[in-house]
Amino acid sequence: MAPLRIGVLGCADIARRRMLPAMAAAEGVEIAAIASRDTDRARRLAQRYGARAVHGYAALLERDDVDAVYVPLPAALHARWTEAALRAGKHVLAEKPLTTDPVTTAELLALARASGLVLMENVMFVHHPQHETVRGWIADGLIGEVRAFRAEFAIPRLPDQDIRHSAELGGGALLDTGVYPVRAALHFLGDELRVLNAVLHSTPGRSVDIAGAALLSAPGGVGVQLTFGIDHAYGSRYEVWGSEGRLMVDRAFTPPADHRPVVRLERRSGTEQRELEPADQVLAAVRAFAAAVTSGARPDAHVLRQAELVADIQQSARNTLSAVS
Numbered sequence: 001m002a003p004l005r006i007g008v009l010g011c012a013d014i015a016r017r018r019m020l021p022a023m024a025a026a027e028g029v030e031i032a033a034i035a036s037r038d039t040d041r042a043r044r045l046a047q048r049y050g051a052r053a054v055h056g057y058a059a060l061l062e063r064d065d066v067d068a069v070y071v072p073l074p075a076a077l078h079a080r081w082t083e084a085a086l087r088a089g090k091h092v093l094a095e096k097p098l099t100t101d102p103v104t105t106a107e108l109l110a111l112a113r114a115s116g117l118v119l120m121e122n123v124m125f126v127h128h129p130q131h132e133t134v135r136g137w138i139a140d141g142l143i144g145e146v147r148a149f150r151a152e153f154a155i156p157r158l159p160d161q162d163i164r165h166s167a168e169l170g171g172g173a174l175l176d177t178g179v180y181p182v183r184a185a186l187h188f189l190g191d192e193l194r195v196l197n198a199v200l201h202s203t204p205g206r207s208v209d210i211a212g213a214a215l216l217s218a219p220g221g222v223g224v225q226l227t228f229g230i231d232h233a234y235g236s237r238y239e240v241w242g243s244e245g246r247l248m249v250d251r252a253f254t255p256p257a258d259h260r261p262v263v264r265l266e267r268r269s270g271t272e273q274r275e276l277e278p279a280d281q282v283l284a285a286v287r288a289f290a291a292a293v294t295s296g297a298r299p300d301a302h303v304l305r306q307a308e309l310v311a312d313i314q315q316s317a318r319n320t321l322s323a324v325s
Helices: 015-024 041-050 057-061 075-087 102-115 129-139 175-191 281-295 303-324
Strands: 004-009 029-036 052-056 066-069 091-095 119-122 146-154 194-201 211-218 222-229 233-243 246-249 262-267 270-274
Touching: 004 015, 015 029, 015 041, 015 066, 015 281, 029 041, 029 057, 052 057, 057 075, 066 075, 066 222, 075 091, 075 246, 091 281, 102 119, 102 129, 102 281, 119 194, 129 233, 129 262, 146 175, 175 233, 175 281, 175 303, 194 246, 194 303, 211 270, 211 303, 222 303, 233 303
Parallel strands: 004 029, 004 066, 029 052, 066 091, 091 119, 146 222
Antiparallel strands: 146 233, 194 211, 211 222, 233 246, 246 262, 262 270
């Protein structure tokens, strides 16, 4: 079969460090072109992968030697360029969040369906097999009936000039790190989550939230606690607490490819550490996108509900702030 020829819109850090090496390693995938507003920058990066350098994003979308587009731009630009790519007949892999509001997310998903194109949000951790292992143990009754779920993802303080400090570019802790625990809750508990309360915290001189927390509920009275931030000691974990035990996963969302995941299982009979095989979730995400294009599958089962919950958290936080003001 002919390879999936991918064009990349921009030379973002995540593209350079993680996605381009994974695309180069993925069988059946070819890095066809890399676009930038800076032609020299595009040329330097494209040369590493035998790709063509293109001046400007629109010019890349016009190329007939590009089948799919990867969008690693700031979050506020995702919608514009994802729509442009779909209308140009390209499949799209867009960095998370797909957009900054659920209405636009729904519109883009509808456009992709109507066009017969794959639109996938690049939430990479869901492609790591450790989470399927955990889901299997829950289904097998290892911890009894699920009673509570907790997830957190926070990273150390970012440089002042980082785009995630810009509200205009779609920055902030909720859109950057908060989508991980939200998606984890969806991954394990399903779409019927409901936001009960939330808080978002900012600091003087910042136009975006730098930390937040949310309380949700799932069917059956399952309580859900989510914490996130961009000004913290690093934390990346979740816990599923059941009637007979609990499962805890550390380094859950961005493990290196050589990391051997360890799941901690606590039960009345004692505590054990179960070590799993390492896996490259970045490469797995690229493969999942290519497979979806080949099969015509719709790979993002939770993307719209995730966008709705993020919006609900934002609204709940505004309501909380108004109540205490």
